[in-house]
Amino acid sequence: MIILPPFDIGLSNRSGSIGLMDLDRLIDVDDDKLSEHMRRKIAAARKTLYRLRAGWRPGPDILEMAPRLHDWRFVQVAPRATVLVGTVIGHPRLGDRPHVQTSYLIGLDATHLKWARTLSRFYALGEPSDYPVE
Template sequence: MTAEAVVSELPSEAHAVPLNSVALFGATSHCRSRSETGTPMTRPPLLVRPELIVSLAEDLSRLEAGDLDILGALVDAPVISDWRFTPYVTSSLVGAVTGHPILGDRPFVATSGLYAIDPDAGWARTLSRWYGLGRRAGVRIDG
């Protein structure tokens, strides 16, 4: 499956930039450091650990430069099967997972935000980790 085909399946809210056969994903968000009155706002709790963003950025930079050992990255990666895209603010995958370092083996999970995927090569990179891709879920048409 080409990156263009992957992108065509995404909800319109998702932004994607195809890179060769890889699709890189992200969603834009806006935040302000001051309230409407101009007074400083209290800092909200972080929704994601900064080291996850750093790890993701390093992986995406190496992926774009062609300097990433995908097979090495997938050695301890969980495998998500029956996967499909989900219409969250950022794209993610849902499916059955095996070998997840926190969740173990589960019949249904939703990943963190999806940032890169190459279905033909069998991998995906979410905010928190690499996934090997098992078989893809069949498409169902209801009604």
């Protein structure tokens, strides 16, 4: 059994439930202190969270292009922050690599565990690890 990390928002519809994080509570940093790259990343994450809250879900086209995470598990890295660790295939910067850690988890297909949205990108989820949550 997989124990999901705590999410700020839980949404359900016919296709299942998702969990979402509130970025303002997750990332408590003055916008003026962030790099332009990080501001763009956060803006894209906010847009995705808004779309997910409105009912949109990533389709096969998005998940087919997303890096695939295998043998993954949740790891809590701060009181409100969780990441995924596992083996990635097809990452745009890292390629194929074992033992990666994602950026903060901000969204998850909580019913089917087919996708996760981190601060940086979507991941298509393969089989989870047998390891417990850390």
